[in-house]
Amino acid sequence: MQKRHFLHATALAVLALGATAAVAAEDTFKIGLILPMTGQQASTGRQIEAAARLYMAQNGDTVGGKKVELIVKDDTSIPDVTKRMAQELVVNDKVNVLAGFGITPSALATAPIATQSKTPLVVMAAATSSITQASPYIVRTSFTLPQAAVSMADWAPKNGIKKVVTLVSDYGPGLDAEKFFVERLLFNGGQVTESLRVPMRNPDFAPFLQKVRDLKPDALFVFVPSGAGAAVMKQFLERGMDKAGIRLIGTGDVTDDDQLNDMGDGALGVVTSHHYSTAHPSLVNKKFVEAFQKANKGMRPNFMAVGGYDGMRVIYEALKVTKGQGGGDALLAAMKGQIFESPRGPMFIDAQTRDVVQNIYLRKVQKQDGQLYNVEFDVIKDVKDPGKNK
Numbered sequence: 001m002q003k004r005h006f007l008h009a010t011a012l013a014v015l016a017l018g019a020t021a022a023v024a025a026e027d028t029f030k031i032g033l034i035l036p037m038t039g040q041q042a043s044t045g046r047q048i049e050a051a052a053r054l055y056m057a058q059n060g061d062t063v064g065g066k067k068v069e070l071i072v073k074d075d076t077s078i079p080d081v082t083k084r085m086a087q088e089l090v091v092n093d094k095v096n097v098l099a100g101f102g103i104t105p106s107a108l109a110t111a112p113i114a115t116q117s118k119t120p121l122v123v124m125a126a127a128t129s130s131i132t133q134a135s136p137y138i139v140r141t142s143f144t145l146p147q148a149a150v151s152m153a154d155w156a157p158k159n160g161i162k163k164v165v166t167l168v169s170d171y172g173p174g175l176d177a178e179k180f181f182v183e184r185l186l187f188n189g190g191q192v193t194e195s196l197r198v199p200m201r202n203p204d205f206a207p208f209l210q211k212v213r214d215l216k217p218d219a220l221f222v223f224v225p226s227g228a229g230a231a232v233m234k235q236f237l238e239r240g241m242d243k244a245g246i247r248l249i250g251t252g253d254v255t256d257d258d259q260l261n262d263m264g265d266g267a268l269g270v271v272t273s274h275h276y277s278t279a280h281p282s283l284v285n286k287k288f289v290e291a292f293q294k295a296n297k298g299m300r301p302n303f304m305a306v307g308g309y310d311g312m313r314v315i316y317e318a319l320k321v322t323k324g325q326g327g328g329d330a331l332l333a334a335m336k337g338q339i340f341e342s343p344r345g346p347m348f349i350d351a352q353t354r355d356v357v358q359n360i361y362l363r364k365v366q367k368q369d370g371q372l373y374n375v376e377f378d379v380i381k382d383v384k385d386p387g388k389n390k
């Protein structure tokens with residue numbers, strides 16, 4: 001009798017526990033944030049995680065009646081690992097959104113999981129044009145290389161740069177940067193005397209830069225992923241390329257704000273095109289930079305941080321509108337067409353392409369208050385991804 005009573009009580013307790021868990025699951029909104037936290041792309045993971053946590057600290061973790069939970073995973077920027085983690089997050093953790101994606105191959109590897117499970121996938125970093133076409137569930141809050149590269153190819157020939165050598169990382173974003181820069185520069189009457197590609201992982205820039213020195217173009221156009229810029233800059237200066245009259249230009253990845261201040265005065269005068277600079281002179285950005293630095297021991301937010309911060313904004317607003325009802329499709333629909341002022345300036349998620357439309361700025365490295373910044377001096381407004389018109 002006593003035993004039966006005990007069993008009964010246990011069963012009730014288990015039932016009660018189960019019910020609490022079910023309610024908790026229903027009341028929770030989970031974001032699976034997959035980032036490279038270690039390895040070559042670690043700065044991207046560090047920046048985006050910090051930005052996502054800042055957004056949550058500023059906006060609370062209860063949205064549309066749900067408790068928001070952030071689950072951070074380190075994929076070490078190995079695409080197979082990214083994919084496996086996404087699968088586990090969807091199947092085991094039942095996340096409502098997948099987000100992050102430090103490099104293009106990681107985003108592309110995961111796209112089929114978003115499609116199959118109808119889970120919105122917010123790309124906060126990767127920037128190859130075609131990514132948003134890999135799944136109808138992908139939304140992007142970073143940028144595209146064609147956006148930045150075309151703007152540079154319009155600026156250069158108007159500023160005494162006619163003969164250019166290109167040097168890019170040999171994978172998606174690098175190939176996009178090369179293609180769109182070269183096409184537009186030729187269209188504008190410029191000349192590309194050589195196009196060089198370096199391996200994405202552990203590149204040795206020395207032999208390539210030696211070749212550039214021998215070719216003696218007016219400028220070297222560079223794309224390397226965030227985190228690799230300082231190595232390029234160092235070797236460019238060590239080889240005395242600037243003294244030989246070769247200018248360094250590129251998309252803003254090479255003068256990444258995460259590393260720029262440590263590059264030294266040799267970086268002064270380098271002109272790049274990009275969607276975000278820590279020095280962007282708006283009130284929204286000033287507040288963002290201040291809060292980010294305060295929360296992260298003075299760390300300077302770079303363009304990856306802004307991609308993460310805005311990605312969280314897009315997710316939060318979609319959750320507010322849907323109150324977590326209607327699953328992935330409703331959430332996705334509420335992400336499309338969002339328009340708001342980001343720390344980068346005005347931005348818009350094009351409902352047709354699910355890609356970001358934004359200003360691209362021309363910036364020159366200058367010293368302000370003893371620190372190096374990408375100081376904006378011109379803007380091309382509301383740039384759509386030129387890769388989508390092909």
Ligand code: PHB
Nearest residue numbers: 103104126127225226253
């Ligand atoms: C990418 O892999 O898509 C990527 C990574 C870092 C960048 C830009 C693009 O700075």
